[in-house]
Amino acid sequence: MSRYPRDVLAPGWQRAGKPVSTEVAAQPGMVLEDPTSGFVGAVVRLENGLLVLEDRAGKRRSFPLGPGFWLDGKPVSVAAPKRTMAGPGRTHTASGSRVSSAAPKVALPSRIYVEGRHDAELVEKVWGDDLRHVGVVVEYLGGIDDLPAIVTEFAPQQGRRLAVLVDHLVPGSKESRIVEQVGNPWLFVTGHRFIDIWTAVKPSVLGLKAWPDVPRGQDYKAGLCRALGWPARTQADIAEAWRHIRSKVTSWRDLDPALLTEVEKLIDFVTADHADTLEP
Numbered sequence: 001m002s003r004y005p006r007d008v009l010a011p012g013w014q015r016a017g018k019p020v021s022t023e024v025a026a027q028p029g030m031v032l033e034d035p036t037s038g039f040v041g042a043v044v045r046l047e048n049g050l051l052v053l054e055d056r057a058g059k060r061r062s063f064p065l066g067p068g069f070w071l072d073g074k075p076v077s078v079a080a081p082k083r084t085m086a087g088p089g090r091t092h093t094a095s096g097s098r099v100s101s102a103a104p105k106v107a108l109p110s111r112i113y114v115e116g117r118h119d120a121e122l123v124e125k126v127w128g129d130d131l132r133h134v135g136v137v138v139e140y141l142g143g144i145d146d147l148p149a150i151v152t153e154f155a156p157q158q159g160r161r162l163a164v165l166v167d168h169l170v171p172g173s174k175e176s177r178i179v180e181q182v183g184n185p186w187l188f189v190t191g192h193r194f195i196d197i198w199t200a201v202k203p204s205v206l207g208l209k210a211w212p213d214v215p216r217g218q219d220y221k222a223g224l225c226r227a228l229g230w231p232a233r234t235q236a237d238i239a240e241a242w243r244h245i246r247s248k249v250t251s252w253r254d255l256d257p258a259l260l261t262e263v264e265k266l267i268d269f270v271t272a273d274h275a276d277t278l279e280p
Contacts, residue, residue, distance in 0.1 A: 021067050021075040026051055032078065033070040034063055046080055047124075049132050080132075110161040110270040112138045113150070118242055119165065119197045126252055127263060134271050147189075148181045156186035159273050163266040166191035188269040190262045196220050198245055200259040205248045 024030075030043045032053060039061055041053030050062040063069075067077035112131075114120050120140040124131075131138060141150065144166055156162040162184075169175050169191020179189050194200045198221065199211045214223030225232035225241050232238065252260055 021077045023077045023079055024071060025081045026065070026078050027081070030071065032076075034061075034068065035070055036068065037061075047137070049080075049135055050137055051078055109159060110136065110163075110273070111154070112136060112163045112165065112266050112270055114138060114140050114165045114197075115144055115167050116140050116142060116197070118246075119167070121242075121246060122197055122200070122249065122255075123165075123263060125246060125249055126255065127267065130267065134267070136267065136270055144175060144178055147178050151182045151184065151187060156184045158186060161186045161188070161270045161273065163187075163269045164189045165262060165266055167197060168193065168195045188266065190265055192256075192259050192262050194256070194259070196224075197259075198224060198242065200256050201245055201249055202254055202256060205254045206245065 026043050026046055028043055028045075031040065032043065032051075033040045034053075039053065039055065041055040041059075041061065043051060044054045044060065045052045046065075047062065049065060051065055052060055052062050054060045065078055065080060067075070069076050069078050112123075114123060117140050120138050123138050141147070141164075144164070147164070151162065154160075154162050164187070166175050166179060166189060169179065169189075170193055175191065179191075182189065192200060195214075203209065203211050208228075212224060212227035214220050214227065221238050221241070222232040225237065230237070230241050230244075232241070248254065
């Protein structure tokens, strides 16, 4: 009798006895381990093709969706919850791009940086579907005062491009002087004239003829809130004001064309090394 019940060199022998990854949909609170780094954390959100995990100490790290995780001691491939890029009957995304049936791609090494959380949230709301389609991640900086050091650390290169959106990028501004300090063929910095991303939303969306002027020396967001008769005493008041403004934005039509142009330039730049582009 043969010592072996089957041909040990038959196809698939390399995988024999090895655990096989199963695909699971990411869910809030799901505890995952990245065995490469040893980081263990609960899923707190999905962000432009990245899975954000938070450990017991409150530290957060982002990982691309896909294989390489462990769940309950077993290997898994983590996917985004199944959803369509647009609602039933819709043919275009919020940015005006044609809806694609292709699955979101694993995040590219290239990145788009914006100044703050509100900028990132507005870009996500209008261009989020498009960005997931091409695998581009948007991150926020918390201001651009450290832009030269950030660019040096990122080290843009072919296949790893960096595009940056700057608020109030007008001649003679502090922002323009900072931008003049950076340069790299794989770096693209552009901006808009708005002092804050709030006013890139058309005032008519909120029933206003124009955004009010805020005197110099005042906090801009708080000044807008006070001029509009909204509470502005605490950070919670400011956050609530932004949620109200953002809730009124449903598509690219609700934004000033000056912002649309610059964001499209950013997306075009970071995807230039890759064949797939958005359908117009």
